[in-house]
Amino acid sequence: MVYETGNQTVDDAVARVLDGERLNRRDGLALIAQPVDDLAAGADYVRTQLGDDTVDACSIVNAKAGNCAEDCGFCAQSVHFDTGIDNYGFLGPEKILEAAKRAERDGAQRFGIVVAEKGVSKENRPEEWEEVLEAIRLVRDETDVEVDASLGILTEEEAAILADEGLNHYNHNIETSPRYFPEVVQTHTFEKRVETLRVAKEAGMDLCAGVILGMGESPTDRVDAAMALQDIGISSLPVNILNPVAGTPMAEQGLPDITTEEVVKTIAVYRLLHPESRVRLTGGREVNLDTDGQVAALEAGADGILTGDYLTTEGQTAADDLEIMEEAGLEPNTDANEFDPEAVKERAADETETETAAGTAQTKSELKSDD
Numbered sequence: 001m002v003y004e005t006g007n008q009t010v011d012d013a014v015a016r017v018l019d020g021e022r023l024n025r026r027d028g029l030a031l032i033a034q035p036v037d038d039l040a041a042g043a044d045y046v047r048t049q050l051g052d053d054t055v056d057a058c059s060i061v062n063a064k065a066g067n068c069a070e071d072c073g074f075c076a077q078s079v080h081f082d083t084g085i086d087n088y089g090f091l092g093p094e095k096i097l098e099a100a101k102r103a104e105r106d107g108a109q110r111f112g113i114v115v116a117e118k119g120v121s122k123e124n125r126p127e128e129w130e131e132v133l134e135a136i137r138l139v140r141d142e143t144d145v146e147v148d149a150s151l152g153i154l155t156e157e158e159a160a161i162l163a164d165e166g167l168n169h170y171n172h173n174i175e176t177s178p179r180y181f182p183e184v185v186q187t188h189t190f191e192k193r194v195e196t197l198r199v200a201k202e203a204g205m206d207l208c209a210g211v212i213l214g215m216g217e218s219p220t221d222r223v224d225a226a227m228a229l230q231d232i233g234i235s236s237l238p239v240n241i242l243n244p245v246a247g248t249p250m251a252e253q254g255l256p257d258i259t260t261e262e263v264v265k266t267i268a269v270y271r272l273l274h275p276e277s278r279v280r281l282t283g284g285r286e287v288n289l290d291t292d293g294q295v296a297a298l299e300a301g302a303d304g305i306l307t308g309d310y311l312t313t314e315g316q317t318a319a320d321d322l323e324i325m326e327e328a329g330l331e332p333n334t335d336a337n338e339f340d341p342e343a344v345k346e347r348a349a350d351e352t353e354t355e356t357a358a359g360t361a362q363t364k365s366e367l368k369s370d371d
Contacts, residue, residue, distance in 0.1 A: 003045040007038035014042045017275045018049055022230070028223035032269045036261045036300075043268035043301030046275050054333035055325045056278050056304040057318070058148065058236075059103035060112040062311040063135070064090045064128075068116045071187045072175070073249040074212055074242060076312045077116040083247035085312050090115070090128050093135040100139040100147075106318035107344050108307060109336045110146040111139055112171055112208075116311065118188070119152035122161070129158075133165055140166050144337045148208060153188075153196045159203035169236055170200035171208040177224035180217045190228075197232050210238035210280070213266060214258035214288065215250060222266050226273045236304065237270055237277050239263075241284035243313055260293040264300045271301025280304030286316045291324060298328035319348035 004011050009030050013023060023031075031039060066077045066087030076083040100111045113135055122129040132151065139147045149162065150171035162170070174193050175181065181190040201207055209232060211225045229237060241263060244251035270279050281302045285294055307321045322341050325332055332341060 003042075005038045005041045007034055007042070009034055010038045010042040013272055014046055017046055017272055023273055025223060025227050028226060028269055028273055029220060031272060032219045032223055032265060034265075036265050036268070039265055039268035040296065040300035043271035044299055046271055047301045047303055050275050051303050052333075053330055054303065055298065055328075055330050056110075056280070056333040056335075057106075057108050057307040057321065058110040058112060058280070058304070059099075059106065059108035059145075059308045060114050060150075060306065060311070061091070061096055061099040061103075062116065063096055063113050063132075064088070064115040064117065065312070066116060068118070069187065070118055070185065072185045074175075074184065074215060074244075075116075076245040076248060078248070081247045081249070083245055083312075090131050093131055093138050096135040097138040097142060100143050100145060103308060104143045104145050104337055105339065105344070105347070106308060107322070107332055107337065107339045107341065108145055109333050110148050110168060111143070112148040112150055112169075113139070114150040114171075114311060115152065117152055119154065120158075122155070122158050133161070136162070136165050136167060146336050153192065154199050156199055156203070159199045159205070162200075163203040163205050167205055169208040170197075170205045171236075171238075172196050172200070173210050173212070173238065173240075174225060174228060174232075175212050176215060176217050177221035178228060179224060180215075180221045184215055194228070194232060197234075201233065206236070207232065207234040208236035208238060208280075209234050210236075210240065210282070212240040212242055212283075213263060214242035214255065214284075216253070216255050219262075219266075223269065223273075226270050230273060234274070235277055236280055237274055238280040238282040238304075238306065239267060239270065239302070240282045241288040243284035243287045245312065258288060260289055260296065263289060263293070264296050267297045267302050268300040278304035280306060282306035283310045283313070283315075291327075294324050295327045298324065298330060303330070317348050319345045 068077045071080045076085050103111045146168040148169040178190045279302045281297050309315045
């Protein structure tokens with residue numbers, strides 16, 4: 001029996017996806033104009049048919065904070081903006097391992113080493129490069145989580161070395177559509193980001209690449225970003241939601257808040273355009289979505305999250321994330337890390353953390369509460 005919402009546009013798209021057809025831009029634009037309830041129901045059905053009813057949790061560490069030469073308008077770590085965050089050099093392999101072990105205890109299946117700069121350069125900063133490799137080896141050998149990284153632009157040689165070391169996913173977000181990208185970043189091009197993703201994929205790594213919603217882009221831009229990711233070929237699609245940090249251009253512009261309906265619709269469309277990828281609800285979700293909104297995103301086809309703290313802002317607890325999964329009728333993925341969810345809930349009050357920049361950025365919502 002074929003599942004039907006009663007919405008012909010959604011039902012036809014669902015049937016075609018389940019028949020193995022790849023939807024195109026015209027389909028995406030038609031879908032994002034449909035009612036949110038119809039979209040969510042159709043996308044969730046696709047997830048149930050092609051997924052495994054689990055939510056895959058990843059976690060990250062800000063391994064080198066601030067002083068980035070790029071001018072991404074949303075980023076608290078750019079040297080171009082006065083955001084007052086804590087800056088520091090590379091944390092070192094042992095501290096990164098400490099963060100990975102905490103993520104492992106909290107149920108993460110993968111752990112990302114993130115460095116805020118244009119690129120970790122083997123040629124220009126060989127000592128830092130070797131420390132990154134040592135951190136990858138430690139996490140790989142001493143935990144059960146998959147090792148991922150976001151290290152900026154890569155050369156073919158660097159990508160080959162990372163793949164040989166067992167790096168699982170390489171993260172390099174495209175942020176938005178090719179059309180809107182120059183409104184967000186001026187110091188490098190959209191094509192440069194795509195080139196790094198190509199280099200990483202050709203070296204043998206899986207790709208994690210996604211977007212930030214709520215930066216002033218249109219629904220068409222959201223579809224076009226998904227189409228660009230289709231062309232690239234990704235296995236994980238993180239959907240961030242802008243949490244404006246004081247001092248960044250995105251905060252100063254006074255952009256309107258994105259609605260829960262817009263987020264849920266976008267998640268659903270991304271599920272239909274990327275039926276076999278993990279569509280991951282990530283940064284800014286706690287600020288822009290209440291608990292019901294996060295549950296709604298999981299009920300609209302999302303099957304991944306980023307758990308724990310972000311780069312310069314705090315996230316919610318792993319215990320909270322488990323409760324959201326349960327409310328959505330899903331279970332945590334345990335393919336790589338067979339953790340104990342009940343133990344995670346019992347540790348919810350433990351505030352021991354690896355020292356990173358998380359929580360050092362003052363967001364727009366926090367500034368408003370101070371007034």
